[in-house]
Amino acid sequence: MDQGGTPPVRPFTTETPEDFGPAAQAYKAFRDRTADICEPTLLGPDDGFRLRARSFDLGAGVLIDGSLSPMVSRRPGEMIARGGVDHYQINLKLAGGAEITSGPRTVTFEPGDVYIVDLSQPNVFRRGADANGQDSHVLTLVLPRSLLAPLLAAPDAAQGAMVSHKTAFGQLMADHMLALRRHAPYLSDDECRAAVASMAHLAAGAFGQATDAAPGVARSTRGAQAAAIKRYIHQNVGTARLEIDGLCRKFRLSSAALCRLFESEGGLAGYIRQRRLNRAFSMLVSPAYRNWRLIDFAVDARFSSDATFIRAFRRLFGMTPGDARAQAERARAGARRPLANPAA
Numbered sequence: 380m381d382q383g384g385t386p387p388v389r390p391f392t393t394e395t396p397e398d399f400g401p402a403a404q405a406y407k408a409f410r411d412r413t414a415d416i417c418e419p420t421l422l423g424p425d426d427g428f429r430l431r432a433r434s435f436d437l438g439a440g441v442l443i444d445g446s447l448s449p450m451v452s453r454r455p456g457e458m459i460a461r462g463g464v465d466h467y468q469i470n471l472k473l474a475g476g477a478e479i480t481s482g483p484r485t486v487t488f489e490p491g492d493v494y495i496v497d498l499s500q501p502n503v504f505r506r507g508a509d510a511n512g513q514d515s516h517v518l519t520l521v522l523p524r525s526l527l528a529p530l531l532a533a534p535d536a537a538q539g540a541m542v543s544h545k546t547a548f549g550q551l552m553a554d555h556m557l558a559l560r561r562h563a564p565y566l567s568d569d570e571c572r573a574a575v576a577s578m579a580h581l582a583a584g585a586f587g588q589a590t591d592a593a594p595g596v597a598r599s600t601r602g603a604q605a606a607a608i609k610r611y612i613h614q615n616v617g618t619a620r621l622e623i624d625g626l627c628r629k630f631r632l633s634s635a636a637l638c639r640l641f642e643s644e645g646g647l648a649g650y651i652r653q654r655r656l657n658r659a660f661s662m663l664v665s666p667a668y669r670n671w672r673l674i675d676f677a678v679d680a681r682f683s684s685d686a687t688f689i690r691a692f693r694r695l696f697g698m699t700p701g702d703a704r705a706q707a708e709r710a711r712a713g714a715r716r717p718l719a720n721p722a723a
Contacts, residue, residue, distance in 0.1 A: 392432075392433070392434045393432065393433045393434075401426065402425065402426045402427060402428040402429070403425040403426045403428065405428055405430065406421060406425045406428035407425075409428070409430060413452075415458070415464060416454070416458075416464055416498070417452040417453060417454045417458070417504070418452065418453045418454070418455070418458070419450050419451070419452045420450055420451045420452075420453075421448060421449070421450045422448075422449040422450055422451065422507065423448065423449065427448060428448050429446070429447070429448045429514055430445070430446070430447055430448070431445065431446040432444065432445040432446070432447075433445075435563040435564065437563065437566075437571040437572075437574065437575050438568055438571045438572055438575070439522070439523070439526060439571070439572050439575040439576065440520055440521055440522045440523070440526070440575040440578075441520075441521040442518070442519070442520050442521075442559060442560060442563055443518070443519045443520075443521065444518050444519075444560055445516070445517055445518075445519065446474075446514050446515065446516040446517075447506060447514055447515050447516075447517075448514055448515075449475075449506055449507045449514065449515065450505075450506055451503065451504070451505050451506075452503070452504045452505075452506070453502075453503050453504075454498065454500075454501055454502050454503075454504075455501055455696070455697045455698070456501045456660065456695075456696030456697055456698045456703060457696075457697070457698050457702060457703065457706050459498075459499060459500070459501065459660075459664075460660075460663075460664045460698075460702075460703045460704075460706035460707045460710070464498050465498060465499045465523075465524050466498045466499075466521050466522060466523055466524060467495055467496070467497055467498070467521075467522050467524060467527050467528075467537065468495065468496040468498065468519050468520070468521055468522075469493065469494075469495060469519070469520045469522065469556070469578065469582050470488075470493065470494050470495070470496060470517050470518070470519050470520075471491075471492075471493050471517065471518040471519075471552070471553050471556045471557070472488045472489065472490050472491065472492050472493075472494070472515075472516075472517055473490060473516040473517060473518060474490055474513040474514070474515070474516035475490070475506060475507060475513050475514055475515035475516055476488070476489070476506075476507045476515075477504070477505060477506050477507070477515060477517075478504075478505050479494075479496065479502050479503070479504050479505075479538070479539045480502060480503045480504075480505075481497075481500055481501065481502040481503075481538040481539055482645070482653050482695060483644075483645035483649060483653075484538075484539060484643070484644065484645065486539035486541060488541060489543075489544065490544065491543075491544025491545075491549065491550075491553060492541050492542070492543055492544050492549065493541065493542050493544075493549055493552040493553060493556070493585065494539060494540065494541040494542075495537045495538065495539070495540045495541075495582070495586055496538065496539075497535070497537055497538040499524065499535075499661075500535070500538050500657065501695070501696055501697065502538065502539075518556050518557070518560055520556065520559070520575070520578055522575070522578075522579060522582075526575070526576070526579050527579050527582060527583070530579060530580060530582075530583035531583055531586060531587055532587035532606035532607065532609060532610040533587060533606060533609030533610050533612070533613050534613065535613055535654060535657050536609050536613065536644075536650075536654070537586055537587075540585075540586040540587070542585040542586070548584075548585055549585075551581075552581060552582075552585055555577075555578060555581060556578070559574055559578065562574075587605075587606035587609070587610075604630070604632070604640060605640045605641070607630070608626065608630055608637075608640065609650075611626075611629070611630075612650070612651060612654055613654060616651070616654045616655055616658055617655075617658055617679065620681070621651050623637065623638075623647065626647075652691065653695065655680040655681060656680060656691060656692055656695050656696075658679075658680070659676045659679065659680045659688075659692065659700070660692075660696060660703060662676065662679075663676065663700055663703045663704045663707070664703055664704065664706075664707035665707075666711065669704075673685045673688065673689065673700055673701070676688065676700060677689075688700070
């Protein structure tokens with residue numbers, strides 16, 4: 380559809396380094412603007428910083444078309460603990476290389492791939508120039524967790540999930556995101572909500588729908604098997620023992636077949652442990668569990684002692700459970716503090 384000379388009904392925001400002055404000054408401004416989301420480090424001199432971004436507020440989500448210099452962005456556990464950002468990013472890689480490391484997994488993305496970043500989990504994201512020297516160019520749809528998580532089979536295991544540009548569904552996802560970019564300025568509020576909801580459902584279809592967990596999963600595809608088991612683990616991580624024998628009986632799989640499904644996740648035991656640690660992190664930073672002791676969290680997460688729990692927590696999140704709780708308490712105290720009287 381060619382919009383021709385029709386004026387946009389939806390405003391957009393553009394940003395370039397020139398908006399902030401010299402490149403080094405622009406890089407500092409960029410770091411300040413992203414302080415609650417990530418810790419960026421340029422892979423080059425500060426005066427080589429480059430940025431082009433155009434964003435559309437779609438009501439239920441935000442669409443960002445951005446090109447950025449090669450850099451490493453870290454989102455540590457302490458940042459998640461003190462911040463209120465709990466969103467998914469659906470990304471279409473347009474140019475440049477990229478990879479994300481979350482826990483034991485590292486996933487690499489190529490131009491045309493569509494992938495998810497979960498801002499509720501720690502990660503290290505690397506954006507690099509491609510062989511032709513192009514910066515990282517990504518089209519990103521930012522969605523609240525409440526919109527996408529109910530549609531996913533394993534909401535806390537979506538980090539780095541990817542649909543390849545070499546597949547028909549990957550090309551379909553890319554086409555939809557590009558169409559959304561093209562038409563976003565001309566959509567009404569109701570049309571924006573409908574477009575964002577449709578993208579959320581399309582993403583669930585790509586990355587594992589909740590309905591994939593239906594009975595009879597042993598007769599489904601390998602991907603649906605893994606999605607169903609992940610959903611079961613997610614739903615029962617706080618109540619069930621989740622032993623291999625029990626999972627084999629429930630899903631009618633041999634132990635070898637079950638373990639093969641989780642090879643890319645660092646093994647079944649490692650996957651379950653990470654899910655339990657993620658749950659412990661969420662509970663630690665919640666005021667609902669302020670009276671729990673560390674040993675209570677350790678027992679709930681099926682660790683033999685609070686010492687082993689603390690070591691595993693530190694390895695995954697880069698901070699101790701006590702640090703995570705303290706960060707969250709300070710953030711809540713700051714939010715409760717009354718604003719200074721501007722007339723004083």
